[in-house]
Amino acid sequence: GAGVSQSPSNKVTEKGKDVELRCDPISGHTALYWYRQSLGQGLEFLIYFQGNSAPDKSGLPSDRFSAERTGGSVSTLTIQRTQQEDSAVYLCASSPRRATTYSPLHFGNGTRLTVT
Amino acid sequence: DQQVKQNSPSLSVQEGRISILNCDYTNSMFDYFLWYKKYPAEGPTFLISISSIKDKNEDGRFTVFLNKSAKHLSLHIVPSQPGDSAVYFCAASVANNDMRFGAGTRLTVKP
Numbered sequence: 001g002a003g004v005s006q007s008p009s010n011k012v013t014e015k016g017k018d019v020e021l022r023c024d025p026i027s028g029h030t031a032l033y034w035y036r037q038s039l040g041q042g043l044e045f046l047i048y049f050q051g052n053s054a055p056d057k058s059g060l061p062s063d064r065f066s067a068e069r070t071g072g073s074v075s076t077l078t079i080q081r082t083q084q085e086d087s088a089v090y091l092c093a094s095s096p097r098r099a100t101t102y103s104p105l106h107f108g109n110g111t112r113l114t115v116t
Numbered sequence: 117d118q119q120v121k122q123n124s125p126s127l128s129v130q131e132g133r134i135s136i137l138n139c140d141y142t143n144s145m146f147d148y149f150l151w152y153k154k155y156p157a158e159g160p161t162f163l164i165s166i167s168s169i170k171d172k173n174e175d176g177r178f179t180v181f182l183n184k185s186a187k188h189l190s191l192h193i194v195p196s197q198p199g200d201s202a203v204y205f206c207a208a209s210v211a212n213n214d215m216r217f218g219a220g221t222r223l224t225v226k227p
Contacts, residue, residue, distance in 0.1 A: 004159070033215065042122070043160070043205060043221030056214045091159055102148045102167060105207075105215055107159030 002026070003087050004108035012114045013082055021077045021111045025094030026086040032075050033095070034067060046090075049075060062089070078092060080114045120208050121144045122218035129225050135193040137221050139206030142187065146208040151180060154203045154220070155174045163204075164191070181226045 005024040013019050017045070025032050034046040045059040049069045064082075069075040079086055089112050093105035121140045124208050129135045137151075146170040152160035166173040166180045166189070179192045193200055203222050209215040 035217070043217035045214060048214040086127065093159070096201055102209075104150055104152075104162035104165055105160075106151075108158065108159070109159045 004094050004106055006090075006108035006111050008111055009109065010112045010114075012116060015084060015115055016081055018078065018080045019113065021079075021090050021092075023075045023077070023088070023092030023108060024095075025075070025092070026106055027073075029094035029106070030072065031095040032069055032073070033093045034077050035093065036088040037091060037092045037110075038083065043091065045112055046077070074083050080112075082113075084115045087113055087115045104109055118219075119146075120206055120216045120218040122206055123219050125204055125219070126222045129196045129223065131198055131225055131227050132195045135191075135196045135200065135223055135225065137193075137204050137206075137223065139152050139159055139189050139191075141189075141208050143208070143210070143216075144187065145210045147211060148209045149180070149182060150207045150215075151178075151191050152205040152207060152217075154205060160205055165207070176226050193223075196223075198225050198227050210225040 007022045032049040035043045047067045048056045051072045052069050064080045067077045089110040091110045093107045095103045095105050119142050150165040151163045153163045154160040159202050162181050164175050164178050166182050182189045201224050203220045205220045206218040207215050
């Protein structure tokens, strides 16, 4: 596809269960970002990948959160033992991140996670 | 640590008038600044950007101003249209690395 694709678009899960959120970036984009937006809040940075490595994991809220990226493409964000405060829209973005030019991020439509 | 701040959660403007959205930042290393627009149930979409070597960038009805000494940027929309009603996010990064966003300002343009 032409844009960033995220799946599922909606996920309802019971407290304590694990969830996996998937992001398919734009082909050829080397940088990939995860953000979340809780109800009424702004965009909270979670993690950033350059290729398969994550130079900045500082935004992950707890050790229940992890993310990986394989083959420099698809990324999964995993939340273990979900809590109600994890309910939010999780947004993925990608960027070409060329060394000599600045590039805006291209966002997917997000995964709305509801923990009951 | 909120490095990018949008202190106005909402703004209401009459159609045809100017909308001015403001953003402050704390990290003096930021050298790339952007504005994004977000409609409900969609991801943010890129609107306009400015690098730290400039103080103004214009694209049609949208102009971004950067005041490095004050660590402040603003987005001007003129004339404002009802279709501009959305949440606007300010963002900043260091050398095109991880990008930090403000909390957003909800703009309502009244017909």
